[in-house]
Amino acid sequence: MTLRVPDVPYSLARLRTADGVSPGLVAGDRVRPLTPAELGAEDLTGFLADSRWDRLAELAQADGPWQSLTEVSLDAPVTPRHVFQAGANYRTHVVQLIMAEMSGRNEGRTKEEVRADAEKVMDARAASGTPFIFLGLSGCVVSPEEPLVLPAGADTHDWELELAAVIGREAFQVDAAAALSHVAGYTIVNDITTREYVFPGDIGGIGADWFRSKNAPGFLPTGPFLVPAHFVDPSDLTIRLELNGEVMQDESTAELVFDVPAIIAAASQTTRLLPGDLILTGSPSGNGQHWGRFLRDGDVMTGSIDRLGAQQVRCVAARSKGCAA
DSSP: OOOOOOSSSOEEEEEEETTEEEEEEEETTEEEEOOHHHHTSSSHHHHHHHOOHHHHHHHHTSOSSOEEGGGSEEEOSOOOSOEEEEESOBHHHHHHHHHHHHTTOOTTOOHHHHHHHHHHHHHHHHHHOOOEEEEEOGGGEEOTTSOEEEOTTOSOEEOOEEEEEEEOSOBSSOOHHHHGGGEEEEEEEEOOEEGGGTSOTTSTTSOOOHHHHHOSTTOEEBOSOBEEGGGOOTTSOEEEEEETTEEEEEEEGGGBSSOHHHHHHHHHTTSOBOTTOEEEOOOOSOOHHHHTOOOOTTOEEEEEETTTEEEEEEEEEOSBTTBOO
16 A cells, blocks of 8 residues: 655655665655755754755755655654653544543443543643653654564554654743744654553552553554644644444544643653653544554554544564564
8 A cells, every 4th residue: 555645845764775774765656865065964963953945945845866756665754762651632532431440440430421530630630730741762763664673472463543742952840832943843653552551450549650661672652754833833643544444543732632832832841852852742632542443453544634644554473472473
């Protein structure tokens, strides 16, 4: 299947070659490698710190060693030092998760009463709360071309398609008004989660185990394209995930509880956001837990976001516990 490419004049990718991985410039359905001289930096992270897009705009119109995207292999478009993840950031998604969690133990309440209570929680959070942010492991960031190995020993591996902002200039204790000036571009991330590990039964009210539930190898298929920020309005982008051709998620970033500037500003109050870092903004409604359908061997997920193109991820079962397929 030929995936949709970004609907912009040009974007960035990282090409896998016999000599390793190198930055690439994407224009339409073509891609060409970029030398350090053309990039104006030794690597893509260095370029993002400066984000001199003007030189790439010229190259996108020039002759060069162009290849069809169908002829190359693409890596994840960034190598972040940090992955910041915003949780519980789409109202309907969180309401669905609460209802699924409460299923079977509603303590005499009707489904409508559980929903109403969940909606009150989200409304209060939107009015006076702050973004909920946690860390993922950068080592989980992989190319969507890599098969997603579903770890053995669990049956509830779930999808969460998300818009991700990529940091350009370093940001530390910035406010929301200045936050977008620190964004170099945007990409697609599917934040895979093993639901049965989120709330371990043996730790009581200690909290959620985001480490175990979200950080298996390959649990952050990213890219394959990085679209310059000046081509994207992150406030109203359609996020759509299909599982084997069936639509599971289809919602707009206009439904975010906390928008991209608010998330970046909140994260930057605690630590420095560095060039290449990923800021995941949360997943809309329509996860597997809502549908009662989790990932299985042979499944194919196709995730797309307006302007950013699409990614396709194939699922495979692990041969045995702790062993990649």
